Amino acid sequence: MIIAVYGKGGVGKSTTTSNLAVAIAKEGKRVLQIGCDPKSDSTFTIAGKMIPTVVEILDKFNYHYESIEPGDLIFTGYGGVDVVETGGPPAGSGCGGYVVGETVKLLEKMDVMTRYDVILFDVLGDVVCGGFATPLQYADLACVVSSNDFDALFAANRICESVVEKNMSGYDVKMAGVIGNRCDQVDLLETFTRRIETPLMGVVPRKEEIRQSRVKGYTLFELEEMGEPVQDMTAEFRKMARYLLSKPDGVIPNAVGTREMFELFKGE
Ligand code: ADP
Ligand code: MG
Numbered sequence: 001m002i003i004a005v006y007g008k009g010g011v012g013k014s015t016t017t018s019n020l021a022v023a024i025a026k027e028g029k030r031v032l033q034i035g036c037d038p039k040s041d042s043t044f045t046i047a048g049k050m051i052p053t054v055v056e057i058l059d060k061f062n063y064h065y066e067s068i069e070p071g072d073l074i075f076t077g078y079g080g081v082d083v084v085e086t087g088g089p090p091a092g093s094g095c096g097g098y099v100v101g102e103t104v105k106l107l108e109k110m111d112v113m114t115r116y117d118v119i120l121f122d123v124l125g126d127v128v129c130g131g132f133a134t135p136l137q138y139a140d141l142a143c144v145v146s147s148n149d150f151d152a153l154f155a156a157n158r159i160c161e162s163v164v165e166k167n168m169s170g171y172d173v174k175m176a177g178v179i180g181n182r183c184d185q186v187d188l189l190e191t192f193t194r195r196i197e198t199p200l201m202g203v204v205p206r207k208e209e210i211r212q213s214r215v216k217g218y219t220l221f222e223l224e225e226m227g228e229p230v231q232d233m234t235a236e237f238r239k240m241a242r243y244l245l246s247k248p249d250g251v252i253p254n255a256v257g258t259r260e261m262f263e264l265f266k267g268e
Contacts, residue, residue, distance in 0.1 A: 001118050001244075001247065002118075002121070002138050002139045002140050003118065003120050003121070003141045003176065003244060004141070004142045005017045005020070005121065005142075005143045006143070006144045006159040007146055007152065008152045008154075008155035011146060011181060011182070012145055012182055013122050013145050014035065014037070014043075015045070016179055016181055016204070017120050018033065018043065018122075018219050019219050019221070019233075019237045020237055020241060020244070021033040021046065022046065022220075023221070023234070023240065023241035024120075024244065024245065025080055025081050026238070027241055027242065029118050030082075030115060031080075031082065031117070031118050031119075032074070032081075032082045032083070032112075032118075033046065033081060033082070033083050033084070033119075034085075034119065034120065034121050034122070035084070035085040035122050036086045036099070036121055036123045037086075038124070040085045042083075042085060043077065043083035043084070043085055044214075045214060045217055045218055046083050047077040047078075047083050048077065050085075051075045051084075052073070053088075054073055054084065054085065054102065054106065055087035057073050058106075065106060065109060069110075070110050070112050073106070074112065079219075079221060082116070086100055086102075087099065088124075097133070097134030100134045100135055101134060104138060118245075132162075136166045136171060137171055137173075139173045141174055141244070141248070141250050142159070142173055142175050142176065143177060143178070143179055144175070144178050144179070146178055146179070147180070147183060148180065148183045148186055148187065148189050149188070150188065150265065153192050153261070154261055157192070157196070157255055157261055160175060160253035160255040161255040163252065163253060163255075164255050175198050176201065176248055177201035177248075177250075178192070178193050178199070178201065179202055179204070180200060180202065181203075181204045182205075182206040183203050183204065186200075186203055187268055188265050188268060189203070191268060195254070195264060196255060198251050198253045199248075202237070203236070204233055204237075205233075207230075209229070209230050210233070221237075
């Protein structure tokens with residue numbers, strides 16, 4: 001099963017994807033997480049370090065794909081989760097999905113995609129990025145991470161629009177749901193998910209432990225083992241992992257028009 005996780009920059013996509021990856025692995029599944037962001041830090045909390053990116057590796061091997069071994073780009077981190085970082089083009093140039101496409105091509109050539117029960121793509125989802133829709137062409141399900149803020153929900157809606165568009169172009173990708181993150185309240189999130197007729201999969205609060213886990217290079221599950229009081233949060237990730245492993249049908253979201261987005265929350 002291939003799952004693409006989207007959301008506005010800084011909303012907590014990588015934090016969410018990494019904790020989901022570990023939660024799914026703890027259910028006994030083989031998991032690969034692919035970070036698709038020039039920031040290349042998607043898998044930092046799992047690997048405990050910045051790993052070399054596919055862009056760097058392709059460069060090192062002079063684009064001789066046949067010389068590249070799985071061990072050059074796939075690293076095993078906490079909980080037995082395997083991780084890959086695509087990297088990105090130099091600042092100022094767009095990739096148009098090229099880097100993600102090359103990564104998938106490489107993994108398919110190595111015949112490693114079939115080793116995994118679940119592959120998670122953590123995708124830069126800012127509305128300005130032209131290449132961000134590419135993983136939707138490979139995914140069975142998409143999740144979108146959003147806080148309870150208008151701008152995060154606006155980006156989430158754009159991603160829903162992309163899922164609708166991909167279905168019209170013949171791709172079979174469905175929305176598994178919206179994940180609330182950095183949420184002290186959920187009023188706007190609930191209004192939005194009701195309106196787009198898409199499940200709210202889970203809600204993670206704004207927590208100091210999560211901010212710190214990022215800096216220290218640990219997922220919440222590792223912190224839990226170290227005795228930190230994060231059980232409520234790991235329980236939420238376990239719940240979401242089980243939901244995804246139940247292979248939900250998912251939905252084609254009832255995406256909101258851009259103008260309507262500005263009207264939707266006025267009554268709140
Ligand atoms: P993205 O991948 O969407 O750019 P990150 O997952 O890197 O976002 O998160 C951005 C920053 O916000 C990180 O420093 C992370 O630790 C912090 N963060 C994410 N989720 C939470 C949360 N629920 N509570 C507190 N801090 C959070
Ligand atoms: Mg990220």
